[in-house]
Amino acid sequence: MSDTTMRSVAEAADRAPGEHPSGDNRFDLVDKHLKRSRYAQDQLIETLHVAQDVFGFLSEDILIYVARALRLPPSMVYGVATFYQLFTFDPPGDHSCTVCTGTACFVKGADDIVQGVSAAYNVPAGETSEDRSLTLKTARCLGSCGLAPVVVFDGEVLSHQSVQSTLDLVASAVGGDG
Amino acid sequence: MRETRPTVHVSFDGVEHEAFVGESVLECARRCGVTIPSLCFLEGLTVWGGCRICVVEVAEDHRLRPACATQVAADMEIKTETPRLRAYRKSILELLFAEGNHVCAVCVSNGNCELQDMAVFCGMDHVRYDSQAPPREVDSSHPKYVFDQNRCILCTRCVRVCDEIEGAHVWDISHRGEHAEVITELNRPWGESLSCTWCGKCVAVCPTGALSYQGRAIGEMEHDPAMIKRLAVARNRGEWLDPGVMT
Ligand code: SF4
Ligand code: SF4
Ligand code: FES
Ligand code: FES
Numbered sequence: 001m002s003d004t005t006m007r008s009v010a011e012a013a014d015r016a017p018g019e020h021p022s023g024d025n026r027f028d029l030v031d032k033h034l035k036r037s038r039y040a041q042d043q044l045i046e047t048l049h050v051a052q053d054v055f056g057f058l059s060e061d062i063l064i065y066v067a068r069a070l071r072l073p074p075s076m077v078y079g080v081a082t083f084y085q086l087f088t089f090d091p092p093g094d095h096s097c098t099v100c101t102g103t104a105c106f107v108k109g110a111d112d113i114v115q116g117v118s119a120a121y122n123v124p125a126g127e128t129s130e131d132r133s134l135t136l137k138t139a140r141c142l143g144s145c146g147l148a149p150v151v152v153f154d155g156e157v158l159s160h161q162s163v164q165s166t167l168d169l170v171a172s173a174v175g176g177d178g
Numbered sequence: 179m180r181e182t183r184p185t186v187h188v189s190f191d192g193v194e195h196e197a198f199v200g201e202s203v204l205e206c207a208r209r210c211g212v213t214i215p216s217l218c219f220l221e222g223l224t225v226w227g228g229c230r231i232c233v234v235e236v237a238e239d240h241r242l243r244p245a246c247a248t249q250v251a252a253d254m255e256i257k258t259e260t261p262r263l264r265a266y267r268k269s270i271l272e273l274l275f276a277e278g279n280h281v282c283a284v285c286v287s288n289g290n291c292e293l294q295d296m297a298v299f300c301g302m303d304h305v306r307y308d309s310q311a312p313p314r315e316v317d318s319s320h321p322k323y324v325f326d327q328n329r330c331i332l333c334t335r336c337v338r339v340c341d342e343i344e345g346a347h348v349w350d351i352s353h354r355g356e357h358a359e360v361i362t363e364l365n366r367p368w369g370e371s372l373s374c375t376w377c378g379k380c381v382a383v384c385p386t387g388a389l390s391y392q393g394r395a396i397g398e399m400e401h402d403p404a405m406i407k408r409l410a411v412a413r414n415r416g417e418w419l420d421p422g423v424m425t
Binding site: 083 | 341347348349350351352353354361362363364365373
């Protein structure tokens with residue numbers, strides 16, 4: 001028996017009874033959703049949402065997994081996933097900074113915030129910095145216009161932000177000049 | 179064979195014709211020898227209704243309707259040639275020409291291109307819009323075929339024929355708006371595709387030089403969209419000989 005076979009046999013033996021065959025238990029959560037929705041093909045978008053919540057982004061492997069489970073052609077799954085801006089195909093950075101660029105926030109200077117963070121961390125809006133420490137995103141109206149301009153940092157909604165306050169915030173988590 | 183389907187009366191540009199209930203304005207026009215230009219429509223495939231070259235005016239409210247995706251109705255008065263329609267068709271063609279790279283002089287399909295034919299038919303002799311033509315990759319990874327995205331007009335004929343006739347569903351459309359493009363599988367090179375059967379139907383139906391056979395020089399590529407009609411007739415009606423040669 002070759003080394004690799006030995007290893008996979010050993011691994012299989014080690015595996016707890018409930019472990020997902022892919023070796024990544026996070027797929028259990030996707031499976032749970034698939035089962036609940038009875039593998040209905042019109043659940044594609046919902047399934048992609050669940051997968052993105054679980055993994056943080058949609059890799060090729062995940063798209064293939066979903067395509068197989070729902071018995072859909074991979075190109076169709078890819079087409080649907082890329083149609084919606086909410087889906088992302090790159091692993092997110094350690095921290096995420098989302099600046100609302102909806103009308104109210106825009107009027108109150110959201111663009112300057114985006115440009116400020118973008119320049120300070122050398123990361124274009126919608127992308128992740130090279131060292132993968134920060135993902136900078138924009139969003140269209142988060143529904144809290146009274147708090148404009150709104151920034152969401154690592155899931156926390158922050159009101160009345162300025163370029164400086166946002167830079168300070170990012171610097172405190174990510175480091176760097178700010 | 180005598181058709182026994184129920185019929186209604188319609189008129190094209192003032193001339194009365196008989197139409198079958200349930201058929202589209204475009205199908206009816208073709209049967210009656212009335213020319214309506216089309217691009218994304220292809221007999222034998224489902225209707226896409228995306229290019230809008232086939233717009234006609236329906237008298238009751240002068241609304242523009244895509245002939246390929248509009249069913250005939252009793253006493254429908256259809257106009258296929260008006261200054262307004264001509265202007266719209268020209269604009270659509272100009273937008274298509276401006277969006278990609280359609281420099282015919284260096285295209286494999288020069289002289290055998292439905293987009294070119296449409297431009298001639300609709301009298302589009304210049305483009306008023308700035309050319310966008312963002313450089314897009316040419317995929318020549320397939321041993322038999324080449325896909326030049328720069329010439330693609332997103333008519334989805336390739337997507338539909340591969341799904342509906344061949345059953346392989348290799349193609350689909352990714353992204354949207356100006357970023358929309360046809361892709362194979364997970365946007366990988368076509369040559370690496372596990373689902374492509376090399377049947378060549380997508381190449382046969384492409385109206386432009388976007389899909390071609392390997393090794394074709396300028397003007398050498400000829401498509402065969404009528405092949406799909408033959409297949410559809412064979413399948414749906416059990417007639418395996420080219421309907422064009424049958425009496
Ligand atoms: S060659 Fe046939 S199977 Fe391959 S992509 Fe074209 S239509 Fe689909
Ligand atoms: S490759 Fe050809 S057939 Fe396919 S969408 Fe583009 S123009 Fe249409
Ligand atoms: S515009 Fe930013 S929350 Fe509405
Ligand atoms: S031919 Fe009717 S919309 Fe394209």
